[in-house]
Amino acid sequence: MKAFAAAAAALLASTAAPALAQQAPAAATAAPAPALPRPKPKLIVAISVDQFSADLFAQYRNRFTDGLARLSQGVVFPSGYQSHAATETCPGHSTILTGMRPAHTGIIANTWLDQKAGREDKMVYCAEDERVPGTEHGSKYVPSDWHLKVPTLGEMMKRADPATRVVAVAGKDRAAIMMGGHQIDQVWFWNTDRFVSYPGRATPAVVQRANDAVGKLFAAPQAALPLPGYCKGLAQPIAVGTQTLGTGRFERAGGDAKAFRASPALDGAVFALAAGMIQDMKLGQGASTDLIAIGASATDYIGHAMGTQGSEMCIQMDQLDQTIGAFLAQLDSWGLDYEVMLTADHGAHDMTERQQQRAMPMEAHVDGSVAAKMVGAAIGRDLGIAGPVLLGPESDVYISDSVPQARRAAVLAEAKKRYLALPQVAAAYTRDEIAATPMATTPPELWTLLERARASYDPQRSGDLMVMLRPRITTIGTPGPYYVETHGSPWDYDRRVPILFWRKGMAGFEQPLSVETVDIVPTLAATIGLPVSGLDGRCLDLDAGAADTCPR
Numbered sequence: 001m002k003a004f005a006a007a008a009a010a011l012l013a014s015t016a017a018p019a020l021a022q023q024a025p026a027a028a029t030a031a032p033a034p035a036l037p038r039p040k041p042k043l044i045v046a047i048s049v050d051q052f053s054a055d056l057f058a059q060y061r062n063r064f065t066d067g068l069a070r071l072s073q074g075v076v077f078p079s080g081y082q083s084h085a086a087t088e089t090c091p092g093h094s095t096i097l098t099g100m101r102p103a104h105t106g107i108i109a110n111t112w113l114d115q116k117a118g119r120e121d122k123m124v125y126c127a128e129d130e131r132v133p134g135t136e137h138g139s140k141y142v143p144s145d146w147h148l149k150v151p152t153l154g155e156m157m158k159r160a161d162p163a164t165r166v167v168a169v170a171g172k173d174r175a176a177i178m179m180g181g182h183q184i185d186q187v188w189f190w191n192t193d194r195f196v197s198y199p200g201r202a203t204p205a206v207v208q209r210a211n212d213a214v215g216k217l218f219a220a221p222q223a224a225l226p227l228p229g230y231c232k233g234l235a236q237p238i239a240v241g242t243q244t245l246g247t248g249r250f251e252r253a254g255g256d257a258k259a260f261r262a263s264p265a266l267d268g269a270v271f272a273l274a275a276g277m278i279q280d281m282k283l284g285q286g287a288s289t290d291l292i293a294i295g296a297s298a299t300d301y302i303g304h305a306m307g308t309q310g311s312e313m314c315i316q317m318d319q320l321d322q323t324i325g326a327f328l329a330q331l332d333s334w335g336l337d338y339e340v341m342l343t344a345d346h347g348a349h350d351m352t353e354r355q356q357q358r359a360m361p362m363e364a365h366v367d368g369s370v371a372a373k374m375v376g377a378a379i380g381r382d383l384g385i386a387g388p389v390l391l392g393p394e395s396d397v398y399i400s401d402s403v404p405q406a407r408r409a410a411v412l413a414e415a416k417k418r419y420l421a422l423p424q425v426a427a428a429y430t431r432d433e434i435a436a437t438p439m440a441t442t443p444p445e446l447w448t449l450l451e452r453a454r455a456s457y458d459p460q461r462s463g464d465l466m467v468m469l470r471p472r473i474t475t476i477g478t479p480g481p482y483y484v485e486t487h488g489s490p491w492d493y494d495r496r497v498p499i500l501f502w503r504k505g506m507a508g509f510e511q512p513l514s515v516e517t518v519d520i521v522p523t524l525a526a527t528i529g530l531p532v533s534g535l536d537g538r539c540l541d542l543d544a545g546a547a548d549t550c551p552r
Contacts, residue, residue: 003268004323011206011213011276040528041339041503043284044291045331046153046520048096048175049320050089050300051487053347054078054496056308060317063230067324071342074502075542076510082346082497083444083516084455085468085490086395089300090126091456092345092517093178097152097293099521099535101455103439106149107178108458111137111393115401123393127174143173143189143198145182152181153521154291160530163288165281169195169274170295171266175345179293186277190266190297192257193218195273206276214269218260224249225264231314238310240353240484246310258482262301264319270296271327284336289528296320300348305482307351337504339527343517344497351485352474362472365479367424370469372397379414383407390415394475394488396463412464419467427468429453434466439536443514445492452490503527507544515540526550 061072082092084102086109094100094107102108107126114124124130125137129144151159154166168180173189180187186204188195194211197203227235227249238246252259260266274294277283283290299316306312324342331338349355355363368374375397376390383389388400389411397415399408412430419428427449440451447455453466469475471491476483487494499515501523502508518537525532526539526549539550 002322003264003319004271004326011209011272040289041337042289043336043338045338045340046293047342048295049344050297051303051348052299052344054498057498064321066321067328068321071500071502073508074506077499077515079514080497080499081444081495081514081516085452086456087346087494088488089345090174093175095517096520097179098150099518099537100150101518101536103455103457104150106147106458108456108461112461113391113398127177145177155181155183158183161288165283165290167277168293169270171270171297175295206280210273210276219254221254222252224251225315228318231311234314235311238354240479245306248312262305264298264316266298267296267323271323275327275330284338303348303485307354307485308348309350309354339503342500346487347494347496348487349493364473366473366475366477370424375418379411392463395467397465397467398463415465424469424473426470429466431464444516445514449490501542509544
């Protein structure tokens, strides 16, 4: 079953648009026109495929036959970089439509520590407003754009032309919020069994239709999805704790929220709602250029739950290709002049157990000795400091506010020394070392670890010490259900992502040299004639002919 078609059938039935099943797929081999059209597009479609690494794109590129094949005929940057160190979902999405690195967006991680926060655990989620009384950073929080410090492309477009409409739809709140920004007409994201938005927002008819249509799919059991022939070699069972993974085909019981989320069906629902929003709001049909940001989150959920190299991810790549193809065919059927950009918020590395089975002994789970609590307890004993000494969720380590000011320098020096002595640690940098480092100007693959840390550093939110594990050491101590693989490291397997641009009539070409995701905004801005300045990124030329896309 095609995920998009299943979710879209009822959703798109409200107007005279043809039913999706009647649409012929776009021809992936159509000869492109010789040059990029000069009139600005009426609709920008910005797609982020969560955890779609450059390695995954390269692995399946010659297998794509539909939407991703079409986008691969445009302008392809196979070596894009989320160039910062903290390669997590929220920081990555904050770069895509702002043109700024996390050091400037303020989104240093998915969660960070704020010892002054008015809550017991002091943890803050990147896409929440912790000022709301009674909230918690985990399941009890209020989604918000409060922490994003810079404007998005949609906001820049609205400032230049208030008639511009900006919409964001995603499988995660942090994806929609970080790409949509502060001034947004509609923002909707998946939450357990339906699409939701900020508290108090009215539910448009299209969202209600989407929730009704997807609710039926969610409630019904899912039979095994077809296994493409090229996936059969990857269908090998791998024991991970009490689980056996690697041969799954997304069978699930009706109403299983986690299984639905970690399946191609989630992307189908997201793209169906995106198409419905375009249809109902008539995006791309006015005098102004509109923007829709789409966060396809299933690849990330599947990667975390089952790894990147089994039948599950192979099926997901096949389904994602079809879903994007059906979505683009729907836009074609409406005669829209649209421009597509597709990238990812970060990459990923396959799960430890499968890599170890392939005779890679350097693959390992993180040892408990790396935890800030453990290191801090040892320092407290040796230096005679009572109470907690070090705090921290993962790589950002904070000195507890309970440590006397006169002892903080000694604690920091001892913490750095102890971390560097641990065999799984590659580097540990103090906040002063990071702050004193200029922002890198060389190609991102040449950046030092310290420069990667600098791109992630915010003096108001970052820790006192940034700790980086060695390559192929996962931050998962003990794998469990839906969590056997992760990302977040400063290494290139987590940093490298594809960046694709496509528009009808575009003369396609490939640029193999490295670029950054912060280059996306100045590039898209140039295609619509929007002046931008002061960004971390630079404009990428999308014209293979004599004329430049970028202003000179």
